[in-house]
Amino acid sequence: IGPAPEGEISLTWTQGAPIDIAQFAMRSGDAALQASGQVDGLADGFPISGQATLNAGDLARFAALAGRSLDGAADLELSGNGTPLSGAFDITLAANTRNLAIGEARLDPLLRGASSLDLAARRDETGAYIEGLSLRNDALEADITGQLNGDAGAATVSGILRDLSLVEPKLSGPAQLDTDIRWQSSGALDLALLQITALDASISAQGTVNTAAAALPAEGNLALKAEDISRLAALLGRPLEGRVDLDLTGSGSLKEASLDGSIALLASQLRTGIGQVDAITGGYVGLDASLSY
Numbered sequence: 001i002g003p004a005p006e007g008e009i010s011l012t013w014t015q016g017a018p019i020d021i022a023q024f025a026m027r028s029g030d031a032a033l034q035a036s037g038q039v040d041g042l043a044d045g046f047p048i049s050g051q052a053t054l055n056a057g058d059l060a061r062f063a064a065l066a067g068r069s070l071d072g073a074a075d076l077e078l079s080g081n082g083t084p085l086s087g088a089f090d091i092t093l094a095a096n097t098r099n100l101a102i103g104e105a106r107l108d109p110l111l112r113g114a115s116s117l118d119l120a121a122r123r124d125e126t127g128a129y130i131e132g133l134s135l136r137n138d139a140l141e142a143d144i145t146g147q148l149n150g151d152a153g154a155a156t157v158s159g160i161l162r163d164l165s166l167v168e169p170k171l172s173g174p175a176q177l178d179t180d181i182r183w184q185s186s187g188a189l190d191l192a193l194l195q196i197t198a199l200d201a202s203i204s205a206q207g208t209v210n211t212a213a214a215a216l217p218a219e220g221n222l223a224l225k226a227e228d229i230s231r232l233a234a235l236l237g238r239p240l241e242g243r244v245d246l247d248l249t250g251s252g253s254l255k256e257a258s259l260d261g262s263i264a265l266l267a268s269q270l271r272t273g274i275g276q277v278d279a280i281t282g283g284y285v286g287l288d289a290s291l292s293y
Helices: 059-066 229-236 275-281
Strands: 006-012 019-028 031-039 048-056 071-083 088-101 114-124 127-137 140-148 152-161 175-184 188-198 201-210 217-226 241-253 258-271 285-292
Touching: 048 059, 059 071, 229 241, 258 275
Parallel strands: none
Antiparallel strands: 006 019, 019 031, 031 048, 048 071, 071 088, 088 114, 114 127, 127 140, 140 152, 152 175, 175 188, 188 201, 201 217, 217 241, 241 258, 258 285
């Protein structure tokens, strides 16, 4: 964190009362930490409450501490309370970064420029909750909520990527993702919603898996609608053209790789770049069939 960190602390304590930390400050170069709060006694589980701010003009100084490459600048504000002995907490975090880089080639382009992150999370005797986690910058928007306890869990994830070329140079245009996943202690894993929109195409899916059964039985539906599959040509290295509608419904066993279901496929103006296939289809494919294997 730097060759010559320095700091100071100001606190008061009266018997029978919490320790009051009026000020805790540390500085090292262009990094500064300020905090204040209260710490109570063992009988109450060492409850802690307070707030802290961190301003770091060069995150590279924390790379060794984090055990990974870091770059950029960040300002963080954390407030809330927690009880270490019980594991309970209720916190909010607001972070603003500038040109953040974490040494991940696929992620770093998404973090360039100014980004903001906001988190509200808590844990109590009923479970753990992410009441809101949001990330915003010029490249993307992402929102996550979730909850988990011994009986059930749920998570929703939504995001918008404004240009796919930031993560895959062979693709272009915006992409959107929406998901809703639920879990029960009985073993039911429910994909209530998966919706992806990108490249003039949409994918939607729903399904369930019984994780408590040895065979991992599952059932679900997958639908694909692609207005122009030429958008995938560069990625797949093949001169594709056409419109495709696909609907797949079925059930089976994930462990045994078995499936019983149906498939409906309609493709028009189709070109695959494979001469024999294109000659047979004439640019049109219609299929409505049962599946079993």
